[in-house]
Amino acid sequence: EAGVAQSPRYKIIEKRQSVAFWCNPISGHATLYWYQQILGQGPKLLIQFQNNGVVDDSQLPKDRFSAERLKGVDSTLKIQPAKLEDSAVYLCASSLSVATDTQYFGPGTRLTVL
């Protein structure tokens, strides 16, 4: 079974530029998550989708971050404009459908903002 796929794996941009990350979850997984992991910390949820609807985006900085999952499968996370403090690893995860299901994580995208 293929795991969660993410691209790109690494991205370096200058502040005020824009960037987009892509995630393809495990086939059949209805729930998709984007987490942000700052160096030295545990991952923190940015947004959770159930199929193509947003369940929780309370910790998403909506003035600069946006995410979509139009067809209920793959998803994109965008930052525009980027700030220095956005330097982090962005992790995508997926699970079948409910809170008690195991979440599986992709390899992450490491973003460096200069």
Place this chain on the structure above:
Amino acid sequence: GIQVEQSPPDLILQEGANSTLRCNFSDSVNNLQWFHQNPWGQLINLFYIPSGTKQNGRLSATTVATERYSLLYISSSQTTDSGVYFCAVNSGGSNYKLTFGKGTLLTVNP
């Protein structure tokens, strides 16, 4: 929200030694997972264990839900066990997000 505390924050072992990592949480949970984050940043699922005991090779885990803690045991450690171990929990409701602890950094020396 739910609080997750992991201990110890750092642990250094010689190859072959055993270790116990602890995760305390502040509320009842319906999802608890242990992860190993390798040096390349990949989060690898070790256990899904909101209650009870599980074993997988040299690793085992126990969660005592009534007392709000979980333990991860690593026996006969190997250098490839090095990395950060995270405990993550979900306390229910419509939000399935996992709340992560700060992790335990394990270094296994040859």
